[in-house]
Amino acid sequence: MRPGSLLRYVIGGIGFAALALFILAPFVQVVHLSVLSTLGTPEAPLGTYTTLNYRNIFASDALKSSLFNSVTYVVLNVCLTLLVALPAAYAISRFDFPGKRSVFIVMLAFRVTPPLVLALPVFILFSKLSMINTPVGIAVAHCLFNVPIAIWILESFMNTVPRAYDESAKLDGYSTTGFFVRFMIPVIAPGIGVAMFFCFIFSWVEVVFARTLTVTDGKPITMAISNLFGFQTDVGLVMAMTVFSLIPGLAMIFFVRHHIAKGFTVRA
């Protein structure tokens, strides 16, 4: 082993340990507090380890339903996003039409628009459409940033499929729809997976729309956690709920762990 590569090995090792410490410390904190009795009850005195916090989640209808609400709007959003983004991505990938460049810039502008800027008008508009207090409203609102992302990712995957592929299928007598369903979708399946991953994550972590659009009912998990803060906050319960709010994201990362780097490469 050359001295240079040994040095690199040592720096790499120290660097990795430091990174792991920095990233994991907050998570360790959450898990630790979530199994600690932070208010103190006869059953679990203050500061003892307990599963009480987790049992309290399942004893509370509000907390249970918030978990269900969050999962519902995220899944709805992913389905809706894919449904509208797939044809749009195909159009952008395969056709030249006037204004194509502007479409791209407009998408990017909406992708980065802070939800807070549009929260009020979206609330007013959705009140008129009776889409308040329901996971459907949140699922639709989250399309603001997820549709552009999905179109972008899907388009970059479609661009890698040669156009000759489309044409030969059409010469074989397949319609555009038939070609799309039978050939294009299987070929870009990894891209669809990547798009689903990002839409899921961005919808799951978003807070401003999710809160604004749920006033009395249909509250997401993030709102349910904030509501736990009060005069005497049960920190243990907050942290147990936080653990639940982390699980879907961690599960998604686990599924795509070998493709994380590939997934982030979206060609601008």
Next chain:
Amino acid sequence: MKTFLPQYLPWVLLLPAAAIMLLVGAIPLGIVLHYSLHDIFTLGSRSWVGGQWYLDLLGSRRFYESLLRSLGFSALVICIQFPLGIAIALLTPRSGFVRTATLVLLALPLVVPWNMIPIIWLSLIDADTGLLGQAIAVLGVDFDHKFNAVHTWALIVAMDTWHWVGLVAILSYSGLASISPSHYQAAAIDQASRWQVFRWVQLPAMWRVLLMALLLRLIDSLMIYTEAFGINSGGPGTATAFLSLDLGEEMRGFDYGPAAARSVVYFAITSCVVWAFVRMASLSEPTR
């Protein structure tokens, strides 16, 4: 492409996406524009005030102070997160278990709901029960994120770095992973130094993804809301009153007219940044 397909087909394919973007993007933007020109007593009764809210906003000292604070915050986190993220990407092995473990680590904070992040960090720095808080107390530092502006800033910057350095590192890594071994071999034959390899092989490969990361980080940090609000609600005083926190304050106070004008101005700011980046991406490709 040969046109045995109807000319209008691309428009038909774009229609569903356009309809939904109209519903959640363009129409709300129109509503906000409309409100920004009115005084809203209740949502039913309003009176025309023209550009009054814009003049008030653009003539107020508070707006420029917040803008400067936000720009300062963006500059600070970008100066920390980009060198750090690129360094992590350069040190990450190209294959094997350590590679996967590093990438998973980096992705973890990105999947935490945004309002959970300040809650987690506040519990981390709690002097009695927090891991970091206890460590700081042992070191003898009197950490006070509520009333010491420097400490509030330090906490928000540390939290933001924890949250986002992974994005910069993963994007950089994906750029590096696209370099074929033959490029490195060619550089080795030319006896290129470590710096030359970075400047002429690795940086060009990372350029586009770095530009994308810079755009996302710049806008997200300029418009930071949930995380900063959760730490100290803009305090102490106005020390962490960033652009979005001012907007949130107006919305909570039901000042719909001024809030709408502010929203339009903020949308204009983010759109200008996007436009500048698109220009930059198409103009300045570094030479290989």
